[in-house]
Amino acid sequence: MSTDDITTRIAKRLRELRQLRSETIDSLASKSGVSRSMISLIERAQANPTAIVLEKLAAGLDVSMAALFESEETAQKQNPLARHAEQSLWTDPESGYIRRTLSPPNWPSSLHLAEIQFPAGVRLSYEASGRRNPLEQQIWVLQGQIDVAHGSQLYSLKSGDCLAVRVYLPLTFSNPHSQTAKYLVAIVDDSLAYPTTGRDQ
Template sequence: MDINARIAARVSALRQERGMSLDALATKCNVSRSMISLIERGQSSATAVILEKLATGLGVLLSSLFEDQQPQANPLIRHRDQPEWRDPQSKYLRRDISPPNTQSPIRIVEVLFPAGARVAYETAAREIRVQQQIWMLDGSIDVTVGTTQYALDTGDCLAFPLNQPTAFHNPHSKQARYAVVLSTDAPTT
């Protein structure tokens, strides 16, 4: 399934599972009703910022929006089967490493972050507690958590609760590559 079609189906299914109308989700996550409708119909390539707002409003991790809805019996996911998605605004590429639909509270995502790119997630408090670690595999980026900025270089690892606005910026001339490891108190879907 095309990744945008997968996102469309997943947002719609999660919203319906929670008994939320388009208006209710729009109000909860501060995304317009029309944008949510376009995303659910697969007629819009939403940015990472919009998808993060939707995920927070639906009470799931961003990575949950990229998962196939089918139950996963196999705890192994091959590299070729790991879904990739490119943010249409910043052009960063994310690849979900973890096998989908497992009941593990841990998710791993690999990110290729272009030189000069910037993404700022406005979301803060969540219904479930989420811990996040950013492990720099190659290159350097600046990460701002709340009002504190961290300069990360290859090999560095930053751990923080995902409960305040977070921004990623690559002010350098070289692409950066990092892993995001997320842990929750409960299953992520």
């Protein structure tokens, strides 16, 4: 899937989630800390948001960032198999990290898997504010090394290590090493368990 396709999917999905939650652009801007103008640009597919911006928007909507990569339009075309060649890739325009969506698109499950290629020297910090319910997340390092800070607790992870966190404090990922790291993220997000159409919000 091309960058333009991913940008368009994010734009549609953000608008869908905002409307399903009866949020205006102004109210979402207030909850997320992302400016009204930026939200408008994203929803019109005229901006390629960074991972930090997407996480802020997801927190404001009380979903995981993974939910922004789903597509309501194909919710009725559920397939339990996601072939490697069909899995979507998204590159953070600021850090260059690459996110591969592993889970089958729109499969009605609260579990979502993503593979991250995290370049050397990159550091990303996500806020935890704005969420009504903390997300359950596990990080399994497949290659290289990363440091993960959850609040004041720092974890240095090597290949094969797996860290479970309940995200209610700021979460920082960093790669102070000379090689790109690769890790898998497993997220439990109840908003992904069923198609949003027809659900009580």
